[in-house]
Amino acid sequence: MTTPTEPATAAPGRRPRTVDVLVVGAGPAGLAVAARLAAAGLDRVEVLDRERHAGGIPRHCHHTGFGLRDLRRMMNGPDYARHHIATALRAGARLRTGVTATGWAGPRTLDTTGPGGLERITARAVVLATGARERPRDARLVPGDRPAGVLTTGGLQQAVHVHHQTVGRRAVVVGAEHISYSAVLTLRHAGAEVAAMVTALPHHQTVSAFDIGARLRRPFPLLTDTTVTGLTGRGRLDGVRVRHRDGRTATIACDTVVFTGDWIPDHELARSAGIALDHGTRGPAADTEFRTGEPGVFAVGNLLHPVETADVAALDGRFAAGPVLRHLTDGRWPADPLPVRVRAPLRWIAPNRIDPDGPRPPLDRFTLRTAAFLTRPVLTVRQDGRTLHRRWVPRTVAPARPLHLGADWIASADPRGGPVLIAVD
Amino acid sequence: MTVTTTGDLPDEVYDVAIVGAGVVGSAIARELAGHRLRIALLEASDDVGNGTSKANTAILHTGFDATPDTLEARLVRDGHRRLNAYATEAGIPVERLGALLAAWDTEQLAALPALAEKAVRNGCHETRILGADAVYAREPRLGPGALGALHVPGESVICPWTTTLAYATQAVRAGVHLHLHCAVRAVTTGEPHEVATTRGVLRTRHLVNAAGLYADEIDRLLGHTEFRVTPRRGQLIVFDKFARGLVNHILLPVPTALGKGVLVAPTVYGNVLLGPTAEDLDDKQATGSTAEGLALLREKGARIMPELLDEEVTAVYAGLRAATGHGDYRIRAHPEQRYVTVGGIRSTGLTASLAIAAHVAELLTGCGLDPGPARKLEPVRMPNIGEAFPRPYQRADLIAADPAYGTVVCHCERVTRGEIRDALTSTVPPGSLGGLQRRTRALGGRCQGFSCGAAVRAQFEAHGGPGAPPRTPGTAPKEVRR
Numbered sequence: 001m002t003t004p005t006e007p008a009t010a011a012p013g014r015r016p017r018t019v020d021v022l023v024v025g026a027g028p029a030g031l032a033v034a035a036r037l038a039a040a041g042l043d044r045v046e047v048l049d050r051e052r053h054a055g056g057i058p059r060h061c062h063h064t065g066f067g068l069r070d071l072r073r074m075m076n077g078p079d080y081a082r083h084h085i086a087t088a089l090r091a092g093a094r095l096r097t098g099v100t101a102t103g104w105a106g107p108r109t110l111d112t113t114g115p116g117g118l119e120r121i122t123a124r125a126v127v128l129a130t131g132a133r134e135r136p137r138d139a140r141l142v143p144g145d146r147p148a149g150v151l152t153t154g155g156l157q158q159a160v161h162v163h164h165q166t167v168g169r170r171a172v173v174v175g176a177e178h179i180s181y182s183a184v185l186t187l188r189h190a191g192a193e194v195a196a197m198v199t200a201l202p203h204h205q206t207v208s209a210f211d212i213g214a215r216l217r218r219p220f221p222l223l224t225d226t227t228v229t230g231l232t233g234r235g236r237l238d239g240v241r242v243r244h245r246d247g248r249t250a251t252i253a254c255d256t257v258v259f260t261g262d263w264i265p266d267h268e269l270a271r272s273a274g275i276a277l278d279h280g281t282r283g284p285a286a287d288t289e290f291r292t293g294e295p296g297v298f299a300v301g302n303l304l305h306p307v308e309t310a311d312v313a314a315l316d317g318r319f320a321a322g323p324v325l326r327h328l329t330d331g332r333w334p335a336d337p338l339p340v341r342v343r344a345p346l347r348w349i350a351p352n353r354i355d356p357d358g359p360r361p362p363l364d365r366f367t368l369r370t371a372a373f374l375t376r377p378v379l380t381v382r383q384d385g386r387t388l389h390r391r392w393v394p395r396t397v398a399p400a401r402p403l404h405l406g407a408d409w410i411a412s413a414d415p416r417g418g419p420v421l422i423a424v425d
Numbered sequence: 426m427t428v429t430t431t432g433d434l435p436d437e438v439y440d441v442a443i444v445g446a447g448v449v450g451s452a453i454a455r456e457l458a459g460h461r462l463r464i465a466l467l468e469a470s471d472d473v474g475n476g477t478s479k480a481n482t483a484i485l486h487t488g489f490d491a492t493p494d495t496l497e498a499r500l501v502r503d504g505h506r507r508l509n510a511y512a513t514e515a516g517i518p519v520e521r522l523g524a525l526l527a528a529w530d531t532e533q534l535a536a537l538p539a540l541a542e543k544a545v546r547n548g549c550h551e552t553r554i555l556g557a558d559a560v561y562a563r564e565p566r567l568g569p570g571a572l573g574a575l576h577v578p579g580e581s582v583i584c585p586w587t588t589t590l591a592y593a594t595q596a597v598r599a600g601v602h603l604h605l606h607c608a609v610r611a612v613t614t615g616e617p618h619e620v621a622t623t624r625g626v627l628r629t630r631h632l633v634n635a636a637g638l639y640a641d642e643i644d645r646l647l648g649h650t651e652f653r654v655t656p657r658r659g660q661l662i663v664f665d666k667f668a669r670g671l672v673n674h675i676l677l678p679v680p681t682a683l684g685k686g687v688l689v690a691p692t693v694y695g696n697v698l699l700g701p702t703a704e705d706l707d708d709k710q711a712t713g714s715t716a717e718g719l720a721l722l723r724e725k726g727a728r729i730m731p732e733l734l735d736e737e738v739t740a741v742y743a744g745l746r747a748a749t750g751h752g753d754y755r756i757r758a759h760p761e762q763r764y765v766t767v768g769g770i771r772s773t774g775l776t777a778s779l780a781i782a783a784h785v786a787e788l789l790t791g792c793g794l795d796p797g798p799a800r801k802l803e804p805v806r807m808p809n810i811g812e813a814f815p816r817p818y819q820r821a822d823l824i825a826a827d828p829a830y831g832t833v834v835c836h837c838e839r840v841t842r843g844e845i846r847d848a849l850t851s852t853v854p855p856g857s858l859g860g861l862q863r864r865t866r867a868l869g870g871r872c873q874g875f876s877c878g879a880a881v882r883a884q885f886e887a888h889g890g891p892g893a894p895p896r897t898p899g900t901a902p903k904e905v906r907r
């Protein structure tokens with residue numbers, strides 16, 4: 001079923017190649033879509049990863065909790081990554097690590113760099129699965145000195161679990177969501193003590209069992225309503241300055257600080273292709289079938305929703321295989337889907353493009369994030385002032401936790417109307 | 426080739442010792458290395474260019490706005506010409522973007538003709554005053570309300586790190602001894618001078634003080650109290666590479682009585698700078714940023730280019746300029762002491778560095794130094810870390826010869842294993858991860874080490890990087906099962 005496409009243009013020293021589907025990123029989402037596509041009979045499904053090892057972020061998450069939603073079992077991160085690698089390979093996908101997609105030479109043609117040389121790979125469809133990363137200290141504009149000992153959870157986990165490096169002895173964790181507690185576990189694994197966890201919000205944003213579990217046996221203060229106002233230390237970090245909402249200030253002595261959460265998609269490839277981004281997620285704007293604004297280019301995983309758990313990203317990959325296969329057959333691409341937007345304190349919604357006559361999103365729902373705690377909110381879906389849907393959420397929704405919205409209302413939206421707006425009433 | 430970091434200093438008498446391996450001290454060392462002289466370059470920190478030289482706005486000035494007829498004006502003009510030529514030879518990234526001084530009110534607009542005349546007096550004849558339409562045609566993303574601008578075509582952006590490193594590399598290859606971790610504590614003048622350092626005594630016939638922020642303190646050790654360095658802090662915000670497309674020129678403010686003000690400028694690494702602030706301080710180590718400083722920059726940036734603020738921030742840093750409260754460089758020869766002070770080298774020091782070096786060499790001759798016959802220095806070719814020129818990850822020929830150049834380690838900046846290895850084994854190797862970043866760009870990108878931090882550190886430590894605990898396989902903490 002493959003029709004070899006002519007490589008876009010020749011470039012000196014670049015080896016032109018063609019594949020059916022090129023997947024960029026071998027994390028759970030990329031591996032899952034590749035496994036499904038290969039299993040469906042596509043000959044040439046190729047997955048690139050710039051890292052030396054496939055598997056994505058779970059590779060260095062040594063805690064358990066992976067796989068519940070997509071595999072119906074509980075695994076640690078590395079085991080979960082290995083499972084997805086094996087599944088993709090068994091299905092016949094080609095997995096190439098240490099290969100970086102560096103830019104576009106055409107609409108579905110990517111230039112790559114690897115130890116084997118430069119290539120120009122043209123695909124009938126491209127799936128971007130480049131994931132997300134935590135905003136580092138500088139991007140959060142945290143002022144002060146620039147000492148060593150400032151990390152993100154991702155950097156910390158790679159240092160400890162992949163490279164077996166030492167970290168400091170006493171750390172402050174900035175943020176109080178799931179990932180922040182993972183940072184606590186990793187710090188303890190490396191022999192560091194947690195001096196404090198700091199969040200600007202009034203409460204932690206994980207499930208209480210995690211919080212209690214982490215703090216019961218080896219207690220550390222959880223400083224709520226508190227912001228980090230600066231770092232001090234010349235050479236090595238020696239303190240984190242904080243300010244409570246009521247004006248009290250303090251400096252916490254520590255030699256390490258871990259900035260957790262605050263995710264941004266690794267959208268470099270998407271953006272450099274000129275693909276429109278969603279203002280909320282900062283990932284490519286995508287519809288219910290993972291289609292971006294660029295024909296033939298799909299996006300899956302945490303590139304679209306920074307950030308959902310690894311198994312949700314893997315489910316994306318699984319669900320996206322159908323639309324990719326359909327596109328390879330019929331070549332259809334929606335011209336102008338309706339944008340779906342959110343109003344503060346909601347931060348983003350994914351997917352964020354709809355076709356009222358088209359399919360509903362996977363699992364028949366949208367995922368949202370809020371910037372503030374919402375107690376029993378009422379979500380309202382409106383278009384051009386017309387209310388399409390109202391839904392009461394009978395619980396408190398925490399920032400950094402998913403909030404779901406059913407998709408029953410899609411068909412009632414006007415395909416020729418204005419953007420659909422989701423607000424909290 | 427001699428670079429030392431620990432232990433006693435060589436037991437010999439140098440012809441010239443230069444205190445401070447910033448861009449100016451390194452340029453002087455390189456200049457003198459063109460003669461058969463025994464030269465020592467002393468640096469208190471772990472790397473060359475580790476003070477003001479590493480944290481500035483990285484602009485190669487034409488000198489159009491210097492105060493005419495000052496030493497600074499002359500050396501900046503001469504230095505601009507010299508460094509442009511040297512950059513081409515040594516592979517230092519330079520982009521000749523030109524500057525626009527945008528006028529935001531009628532007062533600023535009225536000031537432009539005088540600036541153009543001043544530029545002429547500084548030997549800069551190419552400037553032109555543009556009307557508002559012409560300004561927006563050149564800079565469509567400029568904030569609304571600009572009434573006109575002065576266009577200065579020669580202004581360029583340059584890589585300050587490669588510049589200092591090129592000078593130091595060329596000097597060391599020509600026989601200069603670079604002694605790091607070597608702070609000067611006392612000087613006993615004599616024949617020769619005895620310079621007491623944190624690494625023991627060094628003897629030298631001639632002494633050059635290029636100690637930047639500490640030039641006044643070194644001067645005092647020799648009994649001179651002519652000036653005092655007041656550090657002037659400049660905080661800067663570095664925006665993501667995706668912001669680069671917003672800006673075509675170096676966008677300078679029209680100078681006012683309050684100083685040069687805040688600029689928006691591309692960097693040769695493909696980012697966009699916003700800054701600097703100007704804060705007079707007492708502390709010569711106060712290189713921290715402040716909430717107030719960053720808020721001020723964002724406020725100014727919102728006026729100059731509103732869209733810039735919607736882009737991600739890659740880095741925030743602060744540098745200290747060596748202000749002396751005097752309008753000109755403080756370069757003085759003291760022939761009776763066989764001593765030259767190179768003080769008060771402010772933000773133009775990078776541009777002027779090669780001209781300062783030539784000037785200092787003349788002054789040393791006036792102090793009785795016999796340089797002997799000149800010799801041609803072996804040219805250097807520095808690794809390119811600029812975005813406008815091919816980087817190793819793009820070069821099939823390099824990768825074919827050595828696959829390490831195809832192995833990308835730092836993804837945001839596309840730095841390869843081969844480049845990091847080359848930096849670690851180079852003539853002047855980095856003393857820290859920060860130094861490695863300045864040589865390769867590794868860790869300098871938008872993720873700030875989220876993806877590559879541990880891998881870059883591992884490669885650095887495998888080379889026995891200073892401060893690295895010796896690593897043996899199997900010493901990692903045991904997996905804790907919960």
